[in-house]
Amino acid sequence: MIRVRDLHKDFRVYRHHRGGLGALRNLATREYRTVHAVDGVSFDIAAGGLVGYLGPNGAGKSTTIKILTGILTPSSGEVSVDGRVPWLQRKEHVQRIGVVFGQRTGLWWDLPVIESFDLLRHIYRVPADRYRQNMRAFEEILELGPFLSTPVRSLSLGQRMRADLAAALLHDPRLLFLDEPTIGLDVVAKERIRQFIKAVNRERGATVILTTHDLGDVEKLCERVIMIDRGRLMYDGALAELRARFGEGRVLVVDFDSSAVAAASISLPAAQFMRQEGRRAWFRVTNENGGLAELMPVLFRDYRVRDLSIEEPEIEEVVRRIYEGHLLGEV
Secondary structure, three states, rough: EEEEEEEEEEEEEOOOHHHHHHHHHHHHOOOOOEEEEEEEEEEEEOOOEEEEEEEEOOOOOOHHHHHHHHOOOOEEEEEOOOOOOOOOOHHHHHHEEEEEEOOOOOOOOEEEHHHHHHHHHHHHOOOOHHHHHHHHHHHHHHHOHHHHHOEEOOHHHHHHHHHHHHHHHHHOOOOOEEEOOOOOHHHHHHEEEEEEEEHHHOOHHHHHHHHOOOOOHHHHHHEEEEEOOOOOEEEEHHHHHHHHHHHEEEEEEEEEEEEOOOHHOOOOOOOEEEEEOOOOEEEEEHHHHHHHHHHHHHHHHHHOOOEEEEOOOOOHHHHHHOOOOOOOOOO
């Protein structure tokens, strides 16, 4: 579906000098510096995938998406999206993709939502029967009915995002780009949109690329993540593997039968004591010496355990550590 090889995008940025002498220098000469927004990125995404594309502000996410959608032309590299070169076959390309930008709407600001949908139906030449089928499905899943006759400018943020999602899918695109689709939404609205994205990917077979700073979206939607920083690829793989490699191990929470147990003095294979509160103690577990497989028999043999549970590393913590550069040499 998507093939990206050694993608580069450079921008020339005017260098502004401050102060009185700087102002004279600005008048006399024009100096520029080159910013490498995307610097040698390569990846493949198969049809039907749901991939999180992550990175801090300025990492190059939006530039990559703009190239994949045909808005920008790269400085160098190869890109193929469903057999097309986006910036060379732009008209054909945009007819087969859907795009949702959380900060912008693709609907007409002063028109009621339903009239925007009708216009899009004609623009994309959606057959009448298919349009009706899609509208019934979207109204049911996204609960569009109460605001279909409301002008877009009068919608709440959550309502507008639901309308934008429906608009992006009216023409049954095979590929959907979502940029911050849940930004600024409350918990209920976020969950509704997440369920809709899952349904589109699972039931319609649409390939979805999700860029977001809300790692709750990533955890609930994506099995694979691609991370970039300063224009360079940092990680491409399974979300579970990202946790395993960079999450500093899982946490075992043990509820002992008695608070008299001194958990700090317990010596367990592949486990490090973290803290204790009454009968409950926390241990950080690694995969050395068999990890949990070796730990559990020892624990139950030597102590009376009432309950236990496993806490996976928080994805926010994993990503934060990578962004801070602690693990760049390991990625």
